[in-house]
Amino acid sequence: MFRPLLTLTGGLIAALAVTAAQAKPLSPEDLSVAEVLRDRALESSDAYSIVESLTVEVGPRPAGSEGDRRAVAWAQQKMKALGFDRVYTEQIEVPRWNRGHAHARVVAPFPQPLVVTSLGYSVGTPQGGITAEIVEFADVEALIKAPARKVKGKIAFINKRMERARTGEGYGPAVGGRSKGMRAAAEKGAAALMIRSVGTDSDRFAHTGMMSIDGVENPVPALALSAPDANLLEAMLKRGKPVEVQLDVHNQRLEDGPSFNVIGEITGREKPQEVMIIGAHLDSWDEGTGALDDGAGVAVVMEAARMIAELPQRPRRTLRVVLFGAEEIGLVGAKQYVDAHRSELDNIVAVSESDFGAGKIWRFDTRLPENKFDIADQMMQLLAPLGIERGNNKSSGGPDSSVFVAQGVPAFGLYQDGSDYFDYHHTPNDTLDKVDADTLKQNVAAWVVMSFLAVEMEGDLGRVPTEH
């Protein structure tokens, strides 16, 4: 399923052997190798086959589930087949939950069914379901400010729309209803929470996702409505009569159980203890096949590492691909990774994650000490021809990477076009057909440039002061 081994010309092999003492952190020879890797990636990288394999042979893989277990086995097998030097897992402990059914229907004044989905780790309704009146709020802040008497016994409906943007910046202002709404509703004695899905589509898919549940004393069922269904409730409410909705929700909270971070390494030839981590997350939500979130990311970082593994010699440092477990339910795998490896964090020269779908990369962000910008400038020489512009120095490196960044680890961020990412995010519609094979090649090209240069460079990137 994969291309023949990448081979370099004699001249470049010779160049690799030369260690020129340069003022700049990256030698012309390093840049030449990276350029060859980049152009090969555009021609012949095949990340698409990896995400195809994951979605077809594994599919949904929520943390701690059977699918997750199969994904962990798949990832180890695939990394071995791709030629990684070391492949291993590190166990983590995850809270587990099974989605049951979620049925909702308006019973008055205009009876009709609604398309909903439970938010992650929602409780169910009591046997026989509940029926209650809807009370609408513009956003989670309005719910938090509302007096309890307005909410008590009712279904709080947060009707906040998300704006579409290439950067995905509409997500932050909209996601509060999902993350904090249930807590606020429960504290005020609501019967349940319903939110307009945090998404940019106008399709009949509800978007699931995690919410804050720790310490909520009397949690209530929490559901997302598809955008057309939120429109429907809104239109009914505008007609001025009380709107009553019946909910019948069944979910199951399970005992905590094991999952795994799956790790594959290309071992460094000179400084094997110094490591660049490139990551993605292996878990997905349960309703789609996790093609965009985050099968594409898994594929891009694995394929970039595979190309580096095929060079005639190992890079100076170790390239470590970490496929994090349980990202969707709160960066669980990344947090446990950092906890378990706290004493070794100084050896992680940089971290970066691909977890924003399968769109074209258009911007290169960093989080570097100010005296290390020259390496980013050199990387940009090879990234710019891919249509990538230089961004800012505030990158989190991606969701899981942010846990490392909080400890001062430098980060790189290859920012994808996320214009349509939130059309599919956390829905059943996150499937392989949304992934474009050619765009993935551009992604691999950028990742292989960045990864190779970070593991091959002279010197290191220091630490970045953390904000407190």
Next chain:
Amino acid sequence: MFRPLLTLTGGLIAALAVTAAQAKPLSPEDLSVAEVLRDRALESSDAYSIVESLTVEVGPRPAGSEGDRRAVAWAQQKMKALGFDRVYTEQIEVPRWNRGHAHARVVAPFPQPLVVTSLGYSVGTPQGGITAEIVEFADVEALIKAPARKVKGKIAFINKRMERARTGEGYGPAVGGRSKGMRAAAEKGAAALMIRSVGTDSDRFAHTGMMSIDGVENPVPALALSAPDANLLEAMLKRGKPVEVQLDVHNQRLEDGPSFNVIGEITGREKPQEVMIIGAHLDSWDEGTGALDDGAGVAVVMEAARMIAELPQRPRRTLRVVLFGAEEIGLVGAKQYVDAHRSELDNIVAVSESDFGAGKIWRFDTRLPENKFDIADQMMQLLAPLGIERGNNKSSGGPDSSVFVAQGVPAFGLYQDGSDYFDYHHTPNDTLDKVDADTLKQNVAAWVVMSFLAVEMEGDLGRVPTEH
């Protein structure tokens, strides 16, 4: 919710009173009135409010259901509010069916769930479901040709893709799997039928729709897969191992029961017994709110008639809006209408139906005797500025209209752009947000021109020889 009554200038009122003896069937005065109606429609018609009302206040309305009953009440009330002279219903008898759940999952070699929906009037699985191997066919013809031993005990999977086209012409070649597949599968002893949805989207929606069930001795469960799920099965089958799927389907066939054609008339001032029928269908499938299929059509013909009802005088003939019942399950309302009114068919000067979504009208087809083309030419003078071109003389007038056309009734066809119609057709995603209010104004403008001129014209349209 509606605009102020349309009023005409004094000059046009005077013009209306003149009966000029013309060689052409439509007088300049008629054309002037139609032009005013057209331009008012573009400015101020409000079909959108009607489809909004139907989808919000009624929603899904499958034939013979509670929703259907509410839709019939809604339609009568709405027609009265819009100023129709006569509003009445005609009872029809319809087969009834309730959709239950339809769960499908691959159990081997790669366990994961599939998104499916039952085809209309499908039987369920036995208690506990069934598990069987998939056998794939390129199209229904391949299934029909296959030896029974290849199919017996297996789930026949028809994997035929539908092509996108403005005319919707991809539907015909693809729909055979849905309409004839279950019969073929049952005759060969298959355990069940699964088809790739007859649709043009790549979203995780399965498309339901009617199939031929009469006289099938041992019907088997019949399901549609969403396009991404059909891709998934296809990809698994390509890997060469047997693919086993578990189905758990529950549906309920009910006794036949009543539904209704709902009829509203603007009574003709000179020849009230001569009638132009403009139609749409009131029923919908059960999973969406029937905004495109056929709420938009209902709204367009009702709004066109409303505008004509607001003229200072009634048109020469009667304009009859017929909202047919039970179209989706086999043109049941239209067939029973024609049966009940067989002796009056000669009084129906023409028929036309709006039932192809909410896209812009781009073509004007007819089914007229050859010596009556001049009226279509005159209509085209007013339709062309709406971006409408002259089409052919083979129009069926629309699905329900075709039953009249089969009896020699002339027909008009205002053909909508159906490029995205089959993205939503018969899915839960057929909702109001897919309807554009401005495009509906263009639709009303064309319909009011055609309808007014047909009821106001000199002479009649004769009969069209039927093909036998």
